[in-house]
Amino acid sequence: MRVLGVSAHFHTAAAALVDNGTVVGAAAEERFTRVKHDPGFPERSIRWLLEERGLRGADLDAVVFYEQPHVKFTRVLASTLSTFPKHHRSFGSAMKRWLGDRLWTTNKLSRLLDVHPDRVGVVVHHRSHAAQAFVGSGFDESAILTLDGVGEWDTTGLGRGRISDGTLDLEILETHRYPDSLGLFYAAFTTFLGFRANSEECSTMALATFGEPKYASVVRQILKVGTDGSYRFDNSWFDFVSLGQAPFTRKLIAALGPPRVPGTPLPFESFRVPGSDTIAPTEDHQRYADIAASAQLVLEEAVLGLANRAARLTGSKRLCLSGGVALNCVATARLLHETPFEDIWIPPDPGDGGAALGAVQHVLGENGLLGPACRSIGPYLGRSYDPGPTLDMLTHMGPGSWSAYRQPGLPPAAPYTLSVERLGDDDDGLVSRVVDDLLAGRIVGWFQGGFEFGPRALGNRSLLAHPARVETALKLSTRVKARAPFRPYAFSIAEADALRAFPQWADGIPYMARWMQVVVPVSEAVHDQVRATLHIDGTTRPQVVSPADNPLYHKLLVAFGQHTGLAALLNTSFNARGEPIVSSPDEALMVFARTDLDTLVLGDAVLRKVYS
Numbered sequence: 004m005r006v007l008g009v010s011a012h013f014h015t016a017a018a019a020l021v022d023n024g025t026v027v028g029a030a031a032e033e034r035f036t037r038v039k040h041d042p043g044f045p046e047r048s049i050r051w052l053l054e055e056r057g058l059r060g061a062d063l064d065a066v067v068f069y070e071q072p073h074v075k076f077t078r079v080l081a082s083t084l085s086t087f088p089k090h091h092r093s094f095g096s097a098m099k100r101w102l103g104d105r106l107w108t109t110n111k112l113s114r115l116l117d118v119h120p121d122r123v124g125v126v127v128h129h130r131s132h133a134a135q136a137f138v139g140s141g142f143d144e145s146a147i148l149t150l151d152g153v154g155e156w157d158t159t160g161l162g163r164g165r166i167s168d169g170t171l172d173l174e175i176l177e178t179h180r181y182p183d184s185l186g187l188f189y190a191a192f193t194t195f196l197g198f199r200a201n202s203e204e205c206s207t208m209a210l211a212t213f214g215e216p217k218y219a220s221v222v223r224q225i226l227k228v229g230t231d232g233s234y235r236f237d238n239s240w241f242d243f244v245s246l247g248q249a250p251f252t253r254k255l256i257a258a259l260g261p262p263r264v265p266g267t268p269l270p271f272e273s274f275r276v277p278g279s280d281t282i283a284p285t286e287d288h289q290r291y292a293d294i295a296a297s298a299q300l301v302l303e304e305a306v307l308g309l310a311n312r313a314a315r316l317t318g319s320k321r322l323c324l325s326g327g328v329a330l331n332c333v334a335t336a337r338l339l340h341e342t343p344f345e346d347i348w349i350p351p352d353p354g355d356g357g358a359a360l361g362a363v364q365h366v367l368g369e370n371g372l373l374g375p376a377c378r379s380i381g382p383y384l385g386r387s388y389d390p391g392p393t394l395d396m397l398t399h400m401g402p403g404s405w406s407a408y409r410q411p412g413l414p415p416a417a418p419y420t421l422s423v424e425r426l427g428d429d430d431d432g433l434v435s436r437v438v439d440d441l442l443a444g445r446i447v448g449w450f451q452g453g454f455e456f457g458p459r460a461l462g463n464r465s466l467l468a469h470p471a472r473v474e475t476a477l478k479l480s481t482r483v484k485a486r487a488p489f490r491p492y493a494f495s496i497a498e499a500d501a502l503r504a505f506p507q508w509a510d511g512i513p514y515m516a517r518w519m520q521v522v523v524p525v526s527e528a529v530h531d532q533v534r535a536t537l538h539i540d541g542t543t544r545p546q547v548v549s550p551a552d553n554p555l556y557h558k559l560l561v562a563f564g565q566h567t568g569l570a571a572l573l574n575t576s577f578n579a580r581g582e583p584i585v586s587s588p589d590e591a592l593m594v595f596a597r598t599d600l601d602t603l604v605l606g607d608a609v610l611r612k613v614y615s
């Protein structure tokens with residue numbers, strides 16, 4: 004059975020294709036359109052997936068959309084009308100969007116793909132999330148929590164999944180409905196703190212580390228978490244219809260003070276260069292951090308309450324999570340120690356993009372077709388590229404012509420010439436050259452295989468650096484990523500060395516550590532070796548890499564560890580500021596040309612800037 008899954012029109016549009024039990028691929032549309040979190044329609048992702056298999060739309064047995072557009076439309080209609088005439092303008096634009104396009108998504112899929120309308124279906128949004136959370140875990144049975152902004156009406160799902168003989172039995176036991184929403188609650192505070200809702204929630208989480216939860220009593224009035232694990236959101240404090248602009252009321256500002264103006268400096272630093280001058284945060288800056296800490300704490304209380312409720316209602320020892328809130332890796336870390344669950348699984352892409360694959364898994368589960376390949380899914384599902392044409396292009400254009408492409412806002416580049424070396428099948432030679440560069444303090448763009456499906460760079464589209472060299476991390480922040488200094492980096496570590504950094508995991512490394520989904524304290528014994536990747540509180544969000552997960556990346560980590568004593572590397576996503584992670588070799592080359600990235604590895608080719 005060939006099934007194409009599609010998510011579109013809210014957060015991250017994506018498509019996924021399974022053909023006869025094999026996951027052909029999955030990709031977020033942003034990787035092709037280069038629009039971060041592109042919420043549009045994943046036409047290019049769909050085209051790539053069909054081309055990858057040499058298929059036409061008519062060859063598909065089913066196309067499935069990740070939510071019910073008609074039901075969602077009733078919620079949009081009801082929520083905007085309930086505030087009339089306050090939001091008459093946004094009502095007009097919402098109706099234009101919905102009546103012009105979104106309401107007819109299944110018709111559009113049928114037309115675009117030339118698939119009979121009978122073969123185009125929908126899955127309830129939180130059932131797509133539930134299948135996405137559970138099926139890839141490999142568990143035969145598990146409790147399930149789905150936590151997001153909002154689907155049709157539901158914002159939270161608590162349920163249980165079972166799989167036997169390839170058939171999925173998915174029971175949703177309880178739901179919370181709009182406007183009770185943990186995702187919208189956190190997104191609203193993200194907007195209050197001057198970051199973009201549904202995009203920069205990780206900045207709120209990072210800022211929280213610099214604060215104390217001094218406003219927790221106010222926030223607990225906004226999100227009331229019951230002792231039974233239920234929660235209620237009081238929407239007299241926020242106005243979700245204008246989420247993304249200014250969703251806060253006078254009542255909220257009276258209690259918390261004015262919101263932060265977007266783009267204004269936040270002088271907190273996750274790491275410091277010894278001897279450098281630092282600007283002391285003002286009272287207002289500290290207030291923002293304290294508000295972030297308060298929102299984070301109350302979110303954690305709600306997530307813990309729900310997880311413990313799920314444990315009571317299902318009796319399961321396993322928990323699978325999905326929805327955008329599952330990306331809050333400080334909250335998910337607490338699940339490890341403050342719930343009865345022994346195994347916790349989050350898919351590599353727990354958000355709306357991943358729900359495209361979840362919708363496919365749901366359909367296959369209904370038809371008893373969940374084979375082993377659908378039950379064990381890693382993150383490397385995106386398109387692979389041959390770097391050959393990009394390398395050929397280099398012979399026609401030299402670095403002399405690159406200065407015009409310099410990333411705006413970065414200081415001028417030092418003069419350099421370019422060296423290019425191809426290693427063919429000599430992986431050891433490739434790894435040894437990259438290790439030499441990393442030891443020398445160079446920043447390396449590492450581009451291999453298919454790109455990751457999900458928000459994290461996990462060794463196929465990564466920027467790598469020496470994890471102990473703070474000055475290199477500072478260069479990465481200021482001359483490559485142009486990134487806020489309060490946001491920490493993280494490291495990848497080879498499985499064999501993981502217990503030295505995380506001795507608390509002696510009884511077993513959690514699944515969440517495979518895809519950078521959990522924030523944990525790092526053993527002081529290795530602090531000096533990973534100094535540049537530690538957050539201010541001595542934590543990190545690690546990726547524990549096994550040879551099976553990513554053989555070449557694992558080899559690189561081990562080779563680096565032979566020189567430094569710890570097989571760990573600073574790993575951050577391969578992108579320039581405000582852009583999606585790179586997909587193709589051309590895009591990787593452009594970041595290399597526009598920033599102070601020192602070395603670029605494109606498959607077997609090593610490109611180096613040789614400074615004069």
Ligand SMILES: [Fe+2]
Pocket residue numbers: 128132151152153154326327354355358
């Ligand atoms: Fe969702």
